[in-house]
Amino acid sequence: MTAMTVDTAAAPARLRRGLTVKGFFALAAMHLKLMRREPGAFVTILLPVVLLTIFGSIASAKTPQADLGGRSVLDVYVPTIAAMTPLMVACTVLPGAMASFRERNTLRRFQVSPVPPGGMLAALVSVLAAFAALSVVLIVLLGTLVFGAKLPPNLGAVISAFALGFVAVIAVGMVPAAVATTNTMANGIGIPFMILNFFFAGLYIPIAQMPHVMQTIGEYVPFGAVMDAWSGTGALWQHLAVLAGYTVLGGLASAKLFRWE
Amino acid sequence: MPVIEVTNLHKEYGRVTAVDDVSFSVEPGEIFGILGPNGAGKTTTVECISGLRAADGGSVRVLGLDPVADRDELHQTVGVQLQEAGLPDKLQVREVMRLFASFYRDPADIDVLLRRLGLAGKAQARYKKLSGGQKQRLAIALALVGNPRVVILDELTTGLDPHARRETWGLVEQVRDQGVTVLLVTHFMEEAERLCDRLALIDRGRVVAVDTPAGLAERTGGGQRMRFRPSAPVSDAELLALPEVETVTRHGAQIELAGTSQLVQAVTSLLARSQIIAEGLRVEQTSLDDAFVSLTSHMETAKEN
Numbered sequence: 001m002t003a004m005t006v007d008t009a010a011a012p013a014r015l016r017r018g019l020t021v022k023g024f025f026a027l028a029a030m031h032l033k034l035m036r037r038e039p040g041a042f043v044t045i046l047l048p049v050v051l052l053t054i055f056g057s058i059a060s061a062k063t064p065q066a067d068l069g070g071r072s073v074l075d076v077y078v079p080t081i082a083a084m085t086p087l088m089v090a091c092t093v094l095p096g097a098m099a100s101f102r103e104r105n106t107l108r109r110f111q112v113s114p115v116p117p118g119g120m121l122a123a124l125v126s127v128l129a130a131f132a133a134l135s136v137v138l139i140v141l142l143g144t145l146v147f148g149a150k151l152p153p154n155l156g157a158v159i160s161a162f163a164l165g166f167v168a169v170i171a172v173g174m175v176p177a178a179v180a181t182t183n184t185m186a187n188g189i190g191i192p193f194m195i196l197n198f199f200f201a202g203l204y205i206p207i208a209q210m211p212h213v214m215q216t217i218g219e220y221v222p223f224g225a226v227m228d229a230w231s232g233t234g235a236l237w238q239h240l241a242v243l244a245g246y247t248v249l250g251g252l253a254s255a256k257l258f259r260w261e
Numbered sequence: 262m263p264v265i266e267v268t269n270l271h272k273e274y275g276r277v278t279a280v281d282d283v284s285f286s287v288e289p290g291e292i293f294g295i296l297g298p299n300g301a302g303k304t305t306t307v308e309c310i311s312g313l314r315a316a317d318g319g320s321v322r323v324l325g326l327d328p329v330a331d332r333d334e335l336h337q338t339v340g341v342q343l344q345e346a347g348l349p350d351k352l353q354v355r356e357v358m359r360l361f362a363s364f365y366r367d368p369a370d371i372d373v374l375l376r377r378l379g380l381a382g383k384a385q386a387r388y389k390k391l392s393g394g395q396k397q398r399l400a401i402a403l404a405l406v407g408n409p410r411v412v413i414l415d416e417l418t419t420g421l422d423p424h425a426r427r428e429t430w431g432l433v434e435q436v437r438d439q440g441v442t443v444l445l446v447t448h449f450m451e452e453a454e455r456l457c458d459r460l461a462l463i464d465r466g467r468v469v470a471v472d473t474p475a476g477l478a479e480r481t482g483g484g485q486r487m488r489f490r491p492s493a494p495v496s497d498a499e500l501l502a503l504p505e506v507e508t509v510t511r512h513g514a515q516i517e518l519a520g521t522s523q524l525v526q527a528v529t530s531l532l533a534r535s536q537i538i539a540e541g542l543r544v545e546q547t548s549l550d551d552a553f554v555s556l557t558s559h560m561e562t563a564k565e566n
Contacts, residue, residue, distance in 0.1 A: 026363040030352065037351040104347030112311055112341035114333055114364045114407070 019119035027115070027123035031097075035127070044088040045135050048081045052139055055081075056147030068208045069231075075150050076206050078143035079158075079230040083201045083223045085135030086162070089128040090169035091194035095176035095186035097124060102181050107260045117260055121177075125170060132166055157236050161229030164243040168222045169197065171250030178254040200224035207231075222246050264289050264324060264411055264442045265310060271318030272305050279305040281466030284319075292433065292443040294457035296450075298557055302466040303446050304344065307415055310444070311341045323411060337366055340404035340412040344419070350389035354380055354399060357388065358406060365407035378402045378432065394425040401432065405441075412436060415446045430456055450550045464557040477552040485524040485546060488517045489539035491532065503527045515541075 035041040055061050061073040068076050098121070101107050110117040143149040152158050173190060180186035198204065200218035207215060207227055218224030225239040263286035272280040280302040287293040297303050308314045309321055312328035312335050321328055326335045348357055358375065362368035375381045378398045383391060391399065397420070404412050414433065418426040433456055437443050447453050453460055454474045462469045462477065470477055484507070497509045500518065505527035510517040518528060525544050532539055 020364070023364045026360050030349075030356070030360050033356065034349055034351055101349070104349070105343070106347055106349060108313070108343055109348065109403070111313055112336060112343060113361055113403075114336040116333065 019115050019122070023115050024119065024123055027120050028127050031124050031127040034097075035093075035131075041093065044085050044093065045131065045138075047088075048084040048135060048139050049142065051084075052078070052081050052142055052147070056143070056149075062148060068206060071150070071208075071231075073206070074143065074147055076202065076208065076231075078140060078149045079152075079227055080202045080206075081143075082136045082139040082162070083165070083197070083226060084203070085139075086132040086166045087169060087194050087197050087201075087223060089132050090166065090173040091190040091197070092187060094124065094128055094170065094173045095180055095190045096183050098177035099180035099183050099186040102259070102261065103183075105261070111260060128170070129166065136162060152230050152232065154232060154236075158230050161226045161236075161239060161243070164240055164247070165222050165226035168243040168246035168250070169193075171247045171254065172222070174250055174254035175257065178258040197221060197223040201227050262325070263287055265293075265444060266322045267306070267310065267319070268321075269319035270306060270309060270316055270321060272302075272309060272314065273317050278466055280309070282319075283461075283463065283466070283468050285461045285468060285471050287442060287444060289442055290437065290440055291458040292437050292445055292456050294453045294460040295444070295446045295463060296448065296453050296457075296460050296553065297463035299448065301463045301557075303448075303463055304415065306463065307413055307444070307446050311339070311413055312336065337407060338410045340407055340409035342400045342404040342412070342414045342417065344415045348388045348399075350387060352388055353385055354388070354391070355384040357399065358402060361403050361406050367408050369406050369408045371406070374402050374405060377435070379428070393420050394422070394429075397421060397425075397429070398432075401429070405436065409441060411442045411444065413444045413446075417445065417447065418449065418452060426452070450553060454549045462553065462556055469556045470552075474549050477556075478546070478549050480552055480556070484519060484521050485544060486517070486519045487525055487528065487542065487544045488512075488515055489542040490514050491516060492538040492540060493535070495532070495535065495537055499531070500528070503531060 055074055055077050058073075061077075064070050064072050101120075107117050107120075110120050140151075144151050172193060176186045176189035180189070200207070200214075200221040201223040202208075202210075207218060207224070210218070219228055219234060219238070220242055222243055225242040228234050229236055229239045265285075265287040267286070268284050270280055270283040271278075283302065283306055285293075295303050295306060305314065309316045310323060310328060312332040315329045323335055323339055328335050352360075354375070355371065358371045362371055372381070372384075375384055378401060380395065380398055380402065383395055388396070388399070397417070401414070401417070404414065417433070418429050421429060430452065433443060433445070445452075445456060457474055459471065459473055460477060461471045470480065472480070495516070497511075500506050500509050500516070503520075505520045505523045506518055507520040508518065510519075518524060520527075529539065
C-alpha cells in the first residue's frame with residue numbers, strides 16, 4: 001500500500017533500485033585505489049612471481065623425477081604457486097578489508113546511501129576475483145612459456161577447478177568477513193585456513209611426497225582438491241563436489257552470520 | 262502533507278525498550294529538533310527514520326515512503342549524516358565525494374559543495390589527515406551530495422570547538438534556506454534554541470513535549486531569576502512576603518531569587534522603598550535549559566511513583 005501514499009510530485013517516474021552500473025564501477029575503482037595505497041596489497045601478486053622465478057632459475061627443478069610421478073619440481077610447483085594469490089586475497093584481504101570497514105562504521109555510511117552495502121561487498125569480491133585471475137594467468141604463462149613447465153592435458157577441468165576453488169575459498173573467507181570487527185579477528189580465522197590450504201596445495205612439501213593419509217585428507221581441502229584436478233589424480237567430479245560443498249557451507253554460514261555493524 | 266510522520270513508534274532491543282511511544286510530524290522547510298538526555302531514544306528514533314532499523318511497532322513515513330521497504334528510493338531523496346561514519350583513511354576528500362555522487366540520480370556539484378563547506382582546500386587531502394571539524398563537515402557534505410529534500414543530522418556538532426560549532430550552525434541555516442527540511446538530533450540546548458523552528462523533547466522513549474524553543478521555555482512558567490548584592494541587609498522573610506518570589510538562596514553576600522515573570526519589578530520596588538541598592542544585579546529568563554531539566558526530571562519522578 002506504500003505506493004498509494006507516495007507523493008506523485010516527489011516520486012520519480014521509475015524507481016531505480018539499488019546499485020547502478022556506474023555506482024558499481026565507482027565502488028570497484030575505490031577498492032582498487034585502496035588496494036594500491038595499501039603497501040601489503042601487491043605482495044599478493046608479487047610474492048608468487050618471485051617464488052616462481054626462483055624455482056624457474058634452478059636448473060635441477062626442470063628435470064623429471066620418479067618420486068613426483070615423472071614430473072619436474074617446476075611442473076609440480078606451477079599450480080601450487082598459482083594458488084597463492086587466490087588464497088591470500090580470499091583468506092586475508094577480503095576479511096581484513098571488511099573488518100576495517102566495520103571497525104570504522106564505513107558500512108553504516110553506505111547503508112544510508114542509495115547503494116546497498118551489499119553492492120560494496122560485490123564490488124570488492126569482483127576486484128579480488130580479477131586480481132586472482134590475473135595472477136593465476138600470469139603464473140601459468142610465466143611457468144610454461146618462460147620456464148618451460150608442462151601444461152596439464154585437461155585444461156577445461158583445470159580452469160573450472162581453479163574457478164570453483166576460488167569461489168569456495170571466497171565463500172569460506174566470507175565467514176570471518178561477515179563477523180570480524182578487527183583485523184586481528186579477521187586474520188585469526190583467515191590465516192590458519194590459508195596455511196592449511198597452502199600446505200595441502202603442496203607449498204611446503206610436494207603432494208606426491210606426502211604420506212598417503214595426508215594425500216587423502218588433502219582431497220577434502222579446497223586447494224588440495226584443485227591440485228588433484230590439475231594433476232589428474234582421482235575423480236574430477238569428486239573434487240568439484242568438494243569445492244561446491246565448501247561454497248555452499250561457507251555461503252550459508254556467512255549469510256547467516258553477516259553483520260553490517 | 263508532513264515531510265516526516267512518525268506515529269506511535271516503538272522499538273525494543275531484546276528486553277530493553279529503546280523507544281516506547283514516539284509520535285511527531287515534521288513540516289516542509291522547517292528545522293525540527295529532537296532533544297533529549299543521553300539514552301532517551303533519540304538515536305534509535307532517527308535510525309528508524311533513516312531506514313537503518315525496522316520499527317517493532319507504529320509507523321514511519323518520510324516523503325510518503327516506508328524507510329525500510331522503500332529504502333533505496335528513500336536514500337535518493339533523504340541525506341543522512343551519522344554520528345560516526347568513518348571513511349577509509351586513504352581515500353581523498355574529492356574521491357569520497359565523487360564516489361557517493363555517482364550513486365545519485367541528481368547529484369550536487371561537488372566543487373560548489375566543497376566550497377560551501379570550506380573543504381575546497383582539502384579536496385586532495387586523505388580522510389585520515391582531516392581534523393575532527395573537517396571530518397564532520399565532510400559528513401555533512403555527504404548528506405547533501407545527492408541534492409536531498411530532507412537531511413537528517415545526528416549530533417552534528419559533538420566534538421567541535423565553539424567556533425566550528427557556530428560555523429556549522431550557519432551552514433544548517435543555509436541548507437534550510439534552500440528549501441531542504443532538516444531533522445536535527447542534539448543534546449545541546451544552545452544549538453536547539455538557535456536553530457530549531459520546533460522541537461520534540463524525548464525522554465525515556467516517549468515524547469514529553471513538542472513546541473517551539475520559546476514555547477517550551479515558557480512551559481516552565483516563564484519565570485525569572487535574579488542575583489544581586491544588597492547595599493544594606495534584607496531578610497529572607499521580607500523577600501518571601503512578595504507573592505512574586507518563590508525561592509531565596511544566599512551565596513555569601515549575594516542573594517539569588519527565583520520567581521514569576523514579575524519578579525524583577527517586584528523586588529526592585531521593594532528595595533527602592535527600603536532605599537537599598539541592588540549591586541551587581543543580574544537577571545535571567547528561564548531558558549530551554551530549565552524546561553529541559555524540569556520536563557525530563559518530572560518524567561523521572563512520575564515513573565518512580
